[in-house]
């Protein structure tokens with residue numbers, strides 16, 4: 001599943017390759033990819049055609065492109081969604097779901113998605129605290145990489161929750177964009193076990209944890225994002241390489257990069273959590 005740095009890589013790619021271009025034709029090859037656009041695939045194609053794509057934007061892992069008509073084209077990458085920019089006439093990908101052709105006859109935008117958990121939709125823009133957002137994204141909190149992220153408010157919100165710290169990190173209404181991989185990496189850097197209670201976390205420790213989350217994602221972005229899924233590639237079809245520098249995620253039984261203790265893997269919400277038993281002791285009780 002793409003995490004925030006990967007989504008940011010895709011956003012930058014879209015901004016570079018499609019912003020300012022006018023849509024000439026839209027072809028929906030699989031209706032499931034448009035299921036979140038409730039009026040249906042034909043309505044999606046008709047309303048998108050003729051619009052000029054403006055800036056590509058992101059809130060957490062949600063991605064959209066502003067349209068000249070005032071709405072936004074919202075993209076959910078789901079588990080395996082890819083946005084590809086391909087020359088007109090290039091062979092169709094096996095799992096091509098939506099094709100957008102442009103009036104300039106330049107490279108077309110393709111939404112490719114093997115597992116079809118992702119999709120595209122048109123959405124109305126609403127104002128939330130002075131920021132225009134597509135309506136389906138209005139409840140999503142800012143992510144720690146967002147220049148307008150309010151760290152003090154996020155720390156206070158985190159400490160008000162009566163939950164475990166890893167669950168809180170993954171709660172998109174509290175802090176957005178932190179997925180399983182970066183949550184584990186941030187917890188390792190902060191020397192916290194994910195089962196620690198948020199309401200017993202000191203203010204300084206909570207602030208440190210969020211700063212680590214932002215830092216690890218900035219580092220990943222610098223390296224083109226993390227990729228554990230061969231299906232994930234960015235807008236130009238290149239995979240990320242950050243996985244080589246992860247400290248704990250995916251490193252069960254390998255030595256902790258700080259103390260050498262073998263990394264432990266524990267089940268977590270149908271997935272896994274990775275941590276160092278020595279640097280991140282499990283809370284008592």
Ligand SMILES: [Zn+2]
Pocket residue numbers: 256257258259260261276277278279280
């Ligand atoms: Zn360790």
